[in-house]
Amino acid sequence: MKRSRVNEILLQGDEFIRSFGYAMPPFAYWTPAEFRARRAEARGLIDARLGWDVTDFGSEKFDAVGLFLFTVRNGNVADLAAGRGMLYAEKIMIARKDQVTPMHRHGVKAEDIINRGGGTLVLQLFGSDAEGALDREAGATVPVDGIVRSLPAGGILKLEPGESVTLLPGVWHTFWGEGADVLVGEVSTVNDDRTDNIFADPVGRFAEIEEDEDPVHLLVADYDAWLGEPS
Template sequence: MKRSRVNEIISEADQFIRSFGYVLPPFAYWSPAEMRDRRADMDAIVEAGLGWDVTDYGQGDFDTLGLFLFTVRNGRAADLATGRGMLYAEKIMISRRDQVSPMHRHTIKAEDIINRGGAALALQLYNDDGTGAGIDTTGDVTVFTDGIRRVLPAGGILELAPGESVTLLPGNWHKFWGEGGDVLVGEVSTVNDDATDNTFLDPIGRFSTIEEDAEPTHLLVSDYQAWFDPSGRELETEASS
């Protein structure tokens, strides 16, 4: 994706989010220069992968296959083993009309996917086939929508109206899109690890490759490694150079 297009998507997303009365945290609006100046104070942001996330899954067609996300909070995967600490995460997302987030599953993360407003959110659901890499095309899928048990055939489409949510457990294969319009989507989950806990049915990438045709308005979470090393020292060669 071109950086200029990423900048546009972030601006459009912020307006859409605000139209529903949801306001992002202050660090969302720091410029790259402000992040550089405040790097010593933002270890938790960088380490948890908090912030802007725009992906076309490496396929170059964001309008058809893509998703906007902002990770608001996220705990540490290491704490899951002890059952103590910050064991949860929260995202706000935008699923555009007919824009598909492709079929995938998680190994660790359980999540509530919530329609926060807009059009209907459609999800296609399958069970895992037991291999961890394929779908069961025959078995019924049981999920809970706001505590109500729902049973769908394999590959069935679940539509969530504004205010409704569905709980997806590890192994629930799912893809989703805005049905009839754009949707503001919430996600509340166990600790989120986008680097290792996404298994896609088709071989695609989780993050986009960015073509630097413009300066970034705001950094993406996928920019952090290129801009900063783990010790907090700004890299001599920045992503924008």
């Protein structure tokens, strides 16, 4: 993706998020220069990979295959083994109308996916086989706002604004917006996007950026190059 396109998506996405009354944290609006100047005090958010994330999953067709995300808070993976500490994470996302997030599952993360407003959020679900691979003959049983629903293999679940679904590790899912763009909330256990996204087909989790202009804001995928390796 060209940086100019990423910048455009960031500005449009921020406007869409704010239109629902969702206020972003102050660091969301730091310039790259300000981030560099404050990186010592910002070590915690850098290590936790808080911030902007725009991806086309390597498709080079963001409008058709992609996702807009902002990680608001995130704990430490090491705390999960100890069973104490900050064991949770939160994201705000935008699933555009007819824009697909590729089929994937998580090995560790359990998540609530919440339609915060806009159109209908549509998910397609499958179960896993004994090795954790996508089983196209296996359905999925998931709580929808606490009410358990069983779907057949490839079953379609539609969430209207205010509705949510809980996806446990091993539930394969793909999703997109229907009717209009959707503001999507995610509340989960600790999130590690570098290791805990298993896709049904080979994709790139983070976009390859062509630097045709300066970034308006850094993406989490920019942190290593712009701010140094995380501690």
